[in-house]
Amino acid sequence: MSFDATFQEKKLKSVGTRPLRPDGVDKVTGRARYGADYNMPGQLVARVLRSPHAHARIVRIDTARAEGLKGVKAVITAADLPDLTNGNAALFAILDNCMARTKALYDGHAVAAVAAIDAKVARAALKLIEVEYEILPHVVDVDAAARPDAPVIDEGIFTSGVEPKPDSPSNVAARSEFGHGDVEAGFAKAEVIVERSYKTEQTHQGYIEPHACVANCNADGTADLWVCTQGHFVYRQNCADLLGLEVSKLRVTSSEIGGGFGGKTHVWAEPVALALSRKAGRPVKLVMSREEVFRASGPTSATSIDVKIGATRDGRITAATSTLRYTSGPYPDTWAEIGAMTSFACYDLENVKTVGFEVVVNRPKVAAYRAPSAPMAAFAVESAIDELAQEIGMDAVELRIKNAAQEGTRASYGPVYGPIGIGPTLDAARVHPHMSAPLGKNQGRGMACGFWFNFGGETCTDLNISADGTVTLAVGTVDVGGSRASLSLIAAEEMGIPYDDIKAVVADTATLGYNDMTDGSRGTFSSSMATISAARNAITVMRERAALMWDIPVEDVYWEEGQAKAAGSKYGNLSPLSVKDIAAEAGNTGGPIAGHSELVADGAGVSFATHICDVEVDPETGATSIVRYTVIQDAGKAVHPSYVEGQYQGGAAQGIGWALNEEYIYGEDGRLQNPGFLDYRIPVCSDLPMIDTQILEIPNPNHPYGVRGVGETSIVPPLAAVANAVSNAAGVRLSHVPISPPRILAALHKQARE
Amino acid sequence: MLYERPKTLQDAVGMLAETRGKAFVLAGGTDLLVRMKSDEFDANLIVDIKSIEGMSEIVETDGAFVIGAAVCCAALGEHEALRDAWPGVVEAANLIGSTQIQGRCTIAGNLCNASPAADSVPALVAAGARAKIVGPDGTRTVDVQEIPLGPGKTSLKAGELVQSIDLPKPAPRSADAYLRFIPRTEMDIAVVGVAVNLTLDADGTVASARVALGAVAPTVVLSEAAAGTLLGTRLEDEALDALAAACSAASNPIDDKRGTIEFRKHVAGVLGRRAARMAYDRAGGA
Numbered sequence A: 001m002s003f004d005a006t007f008q009e010k011k012l013k014s015v016g017t018r019p020l021r022p023d024g025v026d027k028v029t030g031r032a033r034y035g036a037d038y039n040m041p042g043q044l045v046a047r048v049l050r051s052p053h054a055h056a057r058i059v060r061i062d063t064a065r066a067e068g069l070k071g072v073k074a075v076i077t078a079a080d081l082p083d084l085t086n087g088n089a090a091l092f093a094i095l096d097n098c099m100a101r102t103k104a105l106y107d108g109h110a111v112a113a114v115a116a117i118d119a120k121v122a123r124a125a126l127k128l129i130e131v132e133y134e135i136l137p138h139v140v141d142v143d144a145a146a147r148p149d150a151p152v153i154d155e156g157i158f159t160s161g162v163e164p165k166p167d168s169p170s171n172v173a174a175r176s177e178f179g180h181g182d183v184e185a186g187f188a189k190a191e192v193i194v195e196r197s198y199k200t201e202q203t204h205q206g207y208i209e210p211h212a213c214v215a216n217c218n219a220d221g222t223a224d225l226w227v228c229t230q231g232h233f234v235y236r237q238n239c240a241d242l243l244g245l246e247v248s249k250l251r252v253t254s255s256e257i258g259g260g261f262g263g264k265t266h267v268w269a270e271p272v273a274l275a276l277s278r279k280a281g282r283p284v285k286l287v288m289s290r291e292e293v294f295r296a297s298g299p300t301s302a303t304s305i306d307v308k309i310g311a312t313r314d315g316r317i318t319a320a321t322s323t324l325r326y327t328s329g330p331y332p333d334t335w336a337e338i339g340a341m342t343s344f345a346c347y348d349l350e351n352v353k354t355v356g357f358e359v360v361v362n363r364p365k366v367a368a369y370r371a372p373s374a375p376m377a378a379f380a381v382e383s384a385i386d387e388l389a390q391e392i393g394m395d396a397v398e399l400r401i402k403n404a405a406q407e408g409t410r411a412s413y414g415p416v417y418g419p420i421g422i423g424p425t426l427d428a429a430r431v432h433p434h435m436s437a438p439l440g441k442n443q444g445r446g447m448a449c450g451f452w453f454n455f456g457g458e459t460c461t462d463l464n465i466s467a468d469g470t471v472t473l474a475v476g477t478v479d480v481g482g483s484r485a486s487l488s489l490i491a492a493e494e495m496g497i498p499y500d501d502i503k504a505v506v507a508d509t510a511t512l513g514y515n516d517m518t519d520g521s522r523g524t525f526s527s528s529m530a531t532i533s534a535a536r537n538a539i540t541v542m543r544e545r546a547a548l549m550w551d552i553p554v555e556d557v558y559w560e561e562g563q564a565k566a567a568g569s570k571y572g573n574l575s576p577l578s579v580k581d582i583a584a585e586a587g588n589t590g591g592p593i594a595g596h597s598e599l600v601a602d603g604a605g606v607s608f609a610t611h612i613c614d615v616e617v618d619p620e621t622g623a624t625s626i627v628r629y630t631v632i633q634d635a636g637k638a639v640h641p642s643y644v645e646g647q648y649q650g651g652a653a654q655g656i657g658w659a660l661n662e663e664y665i666y667g668e669d670g671r672l673q674n675p676g677f678l679d680y681r682i683p684v685c686s687d688l689p690m691i692d693t694q695i696l697e698i699p700n701p702n703h704p705y706g707v708r709g710v711g712e713t714s715i716v717p718p719l720a721a722v723a724n725a726v727s728n729a730a731g732v733r734l735s736h737v738p739i740s741p742p743r744i745l746a747a748l749h750k751q752a753r754e
Numbered sequence B: 001m002l003y004e005r006p007k008t009l010q011d012a013v014g015m016l017a018e019t020r021g022k023a024f025v026l027a028g029g030t031d032l033l034v035r036m037k038s039d040e041f042d043a044n045l046i047v048d049i050k051s052i053e054g055m056s057e058i059v060e061t062d063g064a065f066v067i068g069a070a071v072c073c074a075a076l077g078e079h080e081a082l083r084d085a086w087p088g089v090v091e092a093a094n095l096i097g098s099t100q101i102q103g104r105c106t107i108a109g110n111l112c113n114a115s116p117a118a119d120s121v122p123a124l125v126a127a128g129a130r131a132k133i134v135g136p137d138g139t140r141t142v143d144v145q146e147i148p149l150g151p152g153k154t155s156l157k158a159g160e161l162v163q164s165i166d167l168p169k170p171a172p173r174s175a176d177a178y179l180r181f182i183p184r185t186e187m188d189i190a191v192v193g194v195a196v197n198l199t200l201d202a203d204g205t206v207a208s209a210r211v212a213l214g215a216v217a218p219t220v221v222l223s224e225a226a227a228g229t230l231l232g233t234r235l236e237d238e239a240l241d242a243l244a245a246a247c248s249a250a251s252n253p254i255d256d257k258r259g260t261i262e263f264r265k266h267v268a269g270v271l272g273r274r275a276a277r278m279a280y281d282r283a284g285g286a
């Protein structure tokens, strides 16, 4: 059935209210089932043996002694996961990352795994596996890895995107370029030029729930996987591809999720658990420890970025360039390319050029982290913009307003924008009381803008009406931030029934068509589109049933406020039929009533935010405290405002942690020094003030309610907002994130010496 | 692995002495339970001391506060007389972890865990605390700084355990203070910690001083040089500058994931100065 997704202004009853989330009670009473809360009869415990070396050839693995240990039911190595990837490099990278084939490429890279009757035996078995390594030179730093004398991690990598193609391999996997105009001519017109280099360290998504799954492979070729994931359909596809299973015979059920932020868009443990189960002939549970989560899952890229911006004295930017180097772990990916696309997306520039370099290093394979690649690029660009404002003596907000992109602007990465929110968020920031609040001693204020694309993608939803007129809504996008509540509101709005009459669930892969995962801020955007479509289809069916009940033509039945009504005066004495009335008669009018929808949700509207941050810096110790923080962001339409605010606050909190203290610290030996929450310092509650939020609603023309994704953009500005605030408070520019106390103090001491 | 929860000290000592293989005392468990999760951990016996009679009490005698080894740090904060006498020791104990952690953790455990960064240890050392140790050969009492020998290592012999931490009653016009640096506001580990304990003359000059530094060397540093800078002063600016320089000089830290040498040495001086000021004010100096 055709579906019209264009935005229509209308009065809303349910959308925009703040009811309790349907999953809330289970979560606060501890009854919600997360990845590790599922068990099967006869289940074994899996453990993974990991490389202690950053880079080493695997000369020999001997599993005989482990296999001989009483209670061990299976031991696997890469030999048990044969290469079925057929030349698909991205899939091969996933396979090799799950279990190292010829070389261990980072500290923590899996080399073997066991399944045993209990955790004690599994642990003992790991110690009996003998691995002979030939240690190779390693490199973990982004700039060191890009140098010509760096140890080459993969002899098969020749930089793509350069002419002529290089004739020797290197760690620079790809070059990408975006932009338009003539930057040289633009810089020639500039009266002031700011040119700076920046660095950001690698961070982890830091989700509280470690990866966990239970896998069961049956002898008949069917299999089940219970797993904590952001996308069970994608996990199904990946696992089926890697294990040679038929896709429909692998049923994947997603658990509740204790945080993902992009880190659970990628398989690590699941193919290993399935391979162990296949070999052992029993169900296998695999739960990663926190140390394993840090060493072998997640993280984001470390970066090194150069920015050059030229402007006239009246604040018009004449040219801007950025060169961005992003680590991708040991396998090539597209993180620098995304960074290059986003770096100047907030601005309307005549001459702009951005160049990304993808750099492989001996660190874990990079996974998406909330608006992946954008925060680092924004840190560099927004820091430079701040310095530019200072150099020309212009207010930081005014300079940004003067150069902000607007409807019709050609973005630095290509497309021409429709109606967008960057201007409105800046205007709101300018008049926000936070902007003019007085600052105390040693305090400073910073601001920054951020952009994110937002995605749509393949989506499928079922809406079933029960005999009592209540509704179950089965969606295929994992609920990472309250989407079951938002989608119930959408269904309630469309059908005209109360929110409480709807029960939304996340269906497993066997009971619903394919859905892309919950990433790219697409969960509520795309599934709400499919829910609207499904609801409208169900209404069509209900109109038909009402017509049958009344014995009048269906064309004379219309739907209004949750009821079928007969049109025109000739049916004047027919009282409207509610969903409950129609549902009660369903058995006599054609059977169950359902609405179904499958679509590709196109037109996810781009999203912008402006953040304001006040900090206080202790000049004697370099300690920074966040005094006040405000997030202003365009939501398109806030379906459930509380959960939109939660997304704004969560992204800001994560960004603040990244800005101030979070970083992967490697030793000389290439081993991760801080794989735990004691020394990998995410913010604790007392580190943060209440984060203020302001929701702007600039409707997305491509969604019936104007919804845009909201989940990711909020992590884009904080690195720069905090860095600008700290730089203003300390009186010295900080260009290396995290801006930890030792870095601040070192900068202050250096300035004092100079 | 065996878990025992004896009711008497004799039983506890007997169990520890008799076991073959590794044995651990369990007080609050906030260090031990974390370690037990590691793949490297191995033990034959865990002896929980929380049920031993008297172990969870603070006894005030004429000359001292005797703090049982199972007294949790939250209880120190609730003991008014102790708080008045040793505000620095109590504030150090009440910095450990979080409210939840403080409901379990002990200062004896903090000491016996032998972490260079232990928060209560510099304060205990500056206060001149003594540890009463019981073992198969009887009882002995030592200065607390004699227990940690280096990261994770103590001078306790097989079968020995700390029965109590004894804090002397302070002289008039005395007070202590403890400050630590952490990048976060809680749930973190000290990058530098400094405790200062001062006794003043009637005219407000410093008559005696003890300065102890944590997290800047393998074990806590009791610096006579740093203490010396304060004697006979009223914490004038020059005295505080000298103290800061002496604290920095007494620090012998390493570069690691928690901080750099340069940072730790500098901040040791900053915190020394601030802690001295706090102790001085508390002691009634003006």
Ligand SMILES: Cc1cc2nc3c(=O)[nH]c(=O)nc-3n(C[C@H](O)[C@H](O)[C@H](O)COP(=O)(O)OP(=O)(O)OC[C@H]3O[C@@H](n4cnc5c(N)ncnc54)[C@H](O)[C@@H]3O)c2cc1C
Pocket: B024, B025, B026, B027, B028, B029, B030, B031, B032, B033, B034, B049, B069, B095, B096, B097, B098, B101, B104, B105, B106, B107, B108, B109, B110, B111, B112, B113, B117, B118, B119, B120, B156, B160, B161, B162, B163, B187, B188, B189, B190
């Ligand atoms: C989340 C968290 C935060 C923390 N934050 C801090 C902090 O801010 N500052 C800080 O200093 N520490 C911190 N710690 C570490 C820990 O809480 C402290 O070291 C605490 O004081 C240990 O006391 P406990 O009673 O729990 O020791 P336990 O874990 O019971 O024991 C620690 C060690 O001492 C031994 N031991 C204990 N009692 C005795 C005894 N009577 N005789 C002989 N040996 C004994 C044990 O065998 C063990 O080896 C933190 C720990 C956690 C989990």
